[in-house]
Amino acid sequence: MATLIHNARIYVERGVFAEALLEVDGIIRAVGTLAEVEAAAPACVTRRDAKGRTIVPGFNDSHQHLLNTGIALADIRLGDCRSIAEVQDVARRWIAENNPAPGTVIHGMRWNQDYFAEGRLLTAADLDEISTEHPIIFDRACGHLLTCNTLAMQMAGITRDSVAPEGGTIERDADGNPNGVFTENARQAVRSLMASRSVEETVRLIRTGMAHAAQCGVTSVQTCDLRGRDWETTLEAYNQVAADQPLTRVWHQSSFQEPEGYRRFLERGCVMGSGTPFNRFGPLKLFIDGSLGARTALMRAPYADDPSTCGVEVLTPAQIDELVGLANSHNCGVVAHAIGDLAIERMLDAFDAHAPGDGTNPLRNGIVHVQITDRALVERFTKNDILALVQPIFLHYDTQIVEDRVGAELAGTSYAFGSMHRLGIHMSFGTDSPIEDMNPFENIYCAVTRRTLQGKPEGGFHPEECLDVETAVDAYTIESAYATFEENVKGRLMPGYYADLVILSDDIFTVPHDAIKSIRAVATMVDGRWVYDTEA
Numbered sequence: 140m141a142t143l144i145h146n147a148r149i150y151v152e153r154g155v156f157a158e159a160l161l162e163v164d165g166i167i168r169a170v171g172t173l174a175e176v177e178a179a180a181p182a183c184v185t186r187r188d189a190k191g192r193t194i195v196p197g198f199n200d201s202h203q204h205l206l207n208t209g210i211a212l213a214d215i216r217l218g219d220c221r222s223i224a225e226v227q228d229v230a231r232r233w234i235a236e237n238n239p240a241p242g243t244v245i246h247g248m249r250w251n252q253d254y255f256a257e258g259r260l261l262t263a264a265d266l267d268e269i270s271t272e273h274p275i276i277f278d279r280a281c282g283h284l285l286t287c288n289t290l291a292m293q294m295a296g297i298t299r300d301s302v303a304p305e306g307g308t309i310e311r312d313a314d315g316n317p318n319g320v321f322t323e324n325a326r327q328a329v330r331s332l333m334a335s336r337s338v339e340e341t342v343r344l345i346r347t348g349m350a351h352a353a354q355c356g357v358t359s360v361q362t363c364d365l366r367g368r369d370w371e372t373t374l375e376a377y378n379q380v381a382a383d384q385p386l387t388r389v390w391h392q393s394s395f396q397e398p399e400g401y402r403r404f405l406e407r408g409c410v411m412g413s414g415t416p417f418n419r420f421g422p423l424k425l426f427i428d429g430s431l432g433a434r435t436a437l438m439r440a441p442y443a444d445d446p447s448t449c450g451v452e453v454l455t456p457a458q459i460d461e462l463v464g465l466a467n468s469h470n471c472g473v474v475a476h477a478i479g480d481l482a483i484e485r486m487l488d489a490f491d492a493h494a495p496g497d498g499t500n501p502l503r504n505g506i507v508h509v510q511i512t513d514r515a516l517v518e519r520f521t522k523n524d525i526l527a528l529v530q531p532i533f534l535h536y537d538t539q540i541v542e543d544r545v546g547a548e549l550a551g552t553s554y555a556f557g558s559m560h561r562l563g564i565h566m567s568f569g570t571d572s573p574i575e576d577m578n579p580f581e582n583i584y585c586a587v588t589r590r591t592l593q594g595k596p597e598g599g600f601h602p603e604e605c606l607d608v609e610t611a612v613d614a615y616t617i618e619s620a621y622a623t624f625e626e627n628v629k630g631r632l633m634p635g636y637y638a639d640l641v642i643l644s645d646d647i648f649t650v651p652h653d654a655i656k657s658i659r660a661v662a663t664m665v666d667g668r669w670v671y672d673t674e675a
Contacts, residue, residue: 140163140164140185140667141161141162141168141180141181141183141184141185142161142162142184142185142186142187142638142664142667143159143161143176143177143184143185143186143187144159144160144161144186144187144189144194145158145159145173145186145187145188145189146158146159146173146189146190146191147159147160147191147192147193147194147642148189148191148192148194148646149170149193149194149632150193150194150195150196150612150632150648151170151631151632151633153609153613154609157170157171157172157632158171158172158173159171159172159173159175160194160632160640161176161179161180161184162638162664162667163181163667164667165638165666165667165668166635166636166637166638166667167632167634167635167636167637167638168634169634170632170633170634189642192642192643192644192646192661193642193643193645193647193648194640194641194642194643195612195616195632195640195641195643195647196358196616196617196629196630196631196632196636196639196640196641197356197357197358197359197616197639197640197641197663197664197665198355198356198357198358198579198615198616198619198641199357199358199359199360199361199567199615199616199623199629199630200352200359200360200361200568200569200570200572200577200579200615200619201361201528201567201568201569201618201619201622202361202363202392202474202530202569202570202571203360203361203362203569203570203572203573203577204362204363204364204571204572204573204574205345205348205349205352205360205362205364205389205572206341206345206348206362206364206373207348207364207572207573208348208352208572208573208577209343209344209345209346209347209348209351210246210248210344210573211248211249211573212347212348212351212573213344214246214247214248215229215233215245215246215247215248215277216229216248216249217229217230217247217248217249217250217277218248218249218250218251218280220250220254220255221254221256222255222256222257223255223256223257223259223261223265226247226250226255226261226265226277227265227268227269229247230245230247230266230269230270230275230277231269231270233245233247234269234270234273239273241272241273242272242273242274243273243274244273244274244275244276244291244332244333244334245269245270245273245274245275246275246277246333247275247276247277248277248278248280248282249278249279249280249573249574250277250278250279250280251279251432251536252279253432253536253539253540260279260284260286260320261277261286261319261320262286262312262318262319263286263287263288263289263317263318263319264318264319265286266286266287266288266319267288267289267290269288270288270290271288271289271290272290273290274287274288274290274291274294274332275287275290276291276329276330276332276333279430279432279433280536280574281429281430281431281432281433281574282430282571283322283429283430283433283435284320284321284322284326284429284430284433284435285320285321285326285329285330286319286320286321287319287321287329289319291319291329291332292317292319292329294332295328295329295331295332296328297309297317297328297329298317299315299316299317301317301328303324303325304324304325304327304328305324306323306324306451306452306453306454307321307322307323307324307325307326307451307453308321308322308323308325308435308451309321309325310322322435322451323426323429323435323451323453324453327367335369335372336369336372337372338375338376338379341372341373341375341376342376342379342380345376345377345380346380346386348387349380349385349386349387350386350671351577352386352387352577353386353387353660353663353670353671354660354663354671355576355577355578355579355660356579356641356660356663356671357387357577357579357663358387358388358639358640358641358663358664358665359387359388359389359390359619359620359623359629359639360387360388360389360390361390361391361392361528361619361622361623362389362390362391362392363391363392363393364377364391365391365393365404365409366393366394366424367394370393370404374409377389377391377418378418380418381415381417381418384668385417385418386665386670386671387417387665387670388416388417388637388639388665389417389418389419390419390421391409391414391418391420391421392421392422392423392424393409393421393422393423393424394423394424394425394426395423395462396425396454396458396462397458398461398462398465401423401462401465401466402465405469405471410469410470410471411470411471411472411502412470412624416637417666421472421474421623422471422472422473422474422502422503422504422505423462423465423466423471423472423473423474424473424474424475424476424507425454425459425462425474425475425476425486426453426454426475426476427453427454427459427475427476427482427485428450428451428453428476428477428478428479428481428482429450429451429453429478430478431479431510431511431540431541431544431545432536432537432540434448434450434544435450435451436450436478436479436482436510436511437449437450437451437452437453437477437478437479437481437482437485438450438479438480438481438511438545439479439480439481439484442544442545443542443543443544443545443546444543444544449479449481450479450481450482456485456488456489459475459485459489460489460492460493463489463492463493463504464493466502467493467502467504471502472502472503472504472505473490473504473505474504474505474506474507474528475505475506475507476507476508477506477507477508477509478508478509478510478511479510479511480511480512480513480516480549483506483509483511483512483516484516486506487506487516487519487520487525490504490523490525491522491523494523498522498523499523499524500523500525500526503526503565503621503624504523504525505525505526505527505528505565505622506525506526506528507528507529507569508528508529508530508533508571509527509528509529509559510533510537510553510554511541511545511549511553512552512553512555513549513552514552514555514558517552517555517559517562517564518562520559520562520564521562521563521564524565526564526565526566526567526621526622527559527564527565527566527567528566528567528569528622529554529556529559529566529567529568529569530568530569530570530575530582531554531556531568531582531583531585531586531611532570532575532576532578532581532582532585533554533571533575533585534554534585534589534590534591534600535575535581535585535591537554538589538590538591538595538596538600539591541553541554551601554589554600554601554604556586556604556605556606557603557604557605557606558604560606560610560614565618565621565622566618567614567618567619567621567622568582568583568586568611568614568615568618568619569619570582579615580647580655580656580657580658580659581656583608583611583612583615583655584652584653584655584656586605586606586611586614587605587606587607587608587611587652587655588605588652588653588655589601589602589604589605592656594653608647608648608652608655612647616630616631617630617631618630637666638664638665638666638667639664639665639666640663640664641660641661641662641663641664642660642662642663643658643661644658644660644661645657645658660673662674662675
């Protein structure tokens with residue numbers, strides 16, 4: 140099978156564009172002028188006129204949750220709600236339309252109290268007004284805090300005497316009773332009510348997530364789905380998807396917070412680098428702290444707007460060190476969720492302790508999010524070439540709260556994407572979908588402008604940290620490929636690379652920066668197959 144794409148503006152690398160591309164059996168064979176590419180084409184080749192449009196490598200989301208994205212597309216979506224009353228209305232409407240049997244868990248995602256007119260967290264009392272016949276679990280936008288109703292707490296065995304596990308909290312009302320709000324490790328007691336999914340259902344949800352990825356122009360994902368009690372079911376589902384023309388290449392960031400479970404995972408042969416180009420095992424994924432929005436990100440100093448807390452310590456330094464040592468001793472890298480400056484510092488400490496000592500990072504250990512930093516903390520990434528897997532789209536929300544949370548001085552050195560690039564840090568882009576939508580164009584817009592999707596602030600939040608468009612596209616393509624040891628076969632449109640690409644509705648390199656967020660994928664190719672095509 141061969142495809143020749145012509146009349147295009149094909150991004151090869153910074154400052155270099157071509158007009159035509161040839162792929163044969165999923166591999167790019169030629170890139171250049173139409174005459175050069177035609178000379179390399181076999182007799183039987185399918186031609187596609189790109190109509191002058193720009194083509195870039197397929198986007199590679201360097202950290203997300205693909206299965207949860209499929210789940211989010213099926214469950215109650217609360218991200219647009221601007222009041223608790225609206226949350227209640229949306230949920231009641233969903234229940235009326237879907238008519239779940241009494242006792243069925245009702246699940247919703249992406250609510251954010253900072254957008255509510257009431258300006259406070261959801262509580263069990265709010266959810267009780269939706270239904271007392273169904274256990275209700277609503278995850279906050281960050282995924283690190285949930286609220287459930289009274290019935291859910293009763294079914295989970297939560298009482299006034301319940302004690303939160305280490306690394307989590309059970310919030311309480313003025314009388315000392317649990318109020319339905321659970322953070323970090325305490326969430327599992329409630330989430331255990333959600334029935335385990337069959338392999339068949341998991342396959343369907345993964346395919347739903349992949350279809351959304353294709354629509355977004357995302358051809359590869361680094362996903363944190365193999366975790367907890369259901370990882371074997373999830374892995375079997377991914378194996379089935381990979382065997383039947385998958386729409387997306389998958390690199391697993393597998394999450395285990397304790398050594399015993401991770402050892403069993405490794406004993407099953409799930410070591411970094413094994414698998415296929417569409418279903419490959421990657422690093423161990425750790426969670427060190429929570430989120431800025433929920434004030435559970437682990438900070439060196441108390442929160443400026445809540446001096447009673449420095450956040451939540453999900454893993455202790457000793458636990459982090461043991462898990463990093465275990466993974467690295469099996470030639471497996473580690474990527475760690477760390478948002479607060481103390482969480483980031485502790486991960487760098489652990490990586491430095493297990494580094495080979497020559498400034499290199501052969502296992503490509505990295506930190507996901509890297510939000511709250513001072514200059515010295517950012518510079519520490521260069522000591523042992525630690526990767527930064529960041530989400531510029533977080534600026535859309537976080538710029539509205541970060542100064543309140545951590546103060547103006549520390550906020551000014553945070554989300555330091557420009558500094559990371561200038562320091563030569565391997566920085567890749569992701570969305571943490573479904574925490575944010577998988578849309579790469581909104582993500583790039585935030586990196587380039589450092590403004591919200593509504594264009595605020597006008598000059599950008601600390602514009603000295605803005606990136607140019609080429610750097611942002613490269614962070615989403617070749618740098619994400621570097622994180623998975625695939626920089627020689629993925630992330631560029633050059634001979635020998637995978638034929639993973641996306642045709643854009645507009646030229647991302649020349650449109651006004653404000654217009655970047657409105658760009659869309661016209662067509663997406665993975666392995667030489669058109670997996671999404673608005674012109675088919």
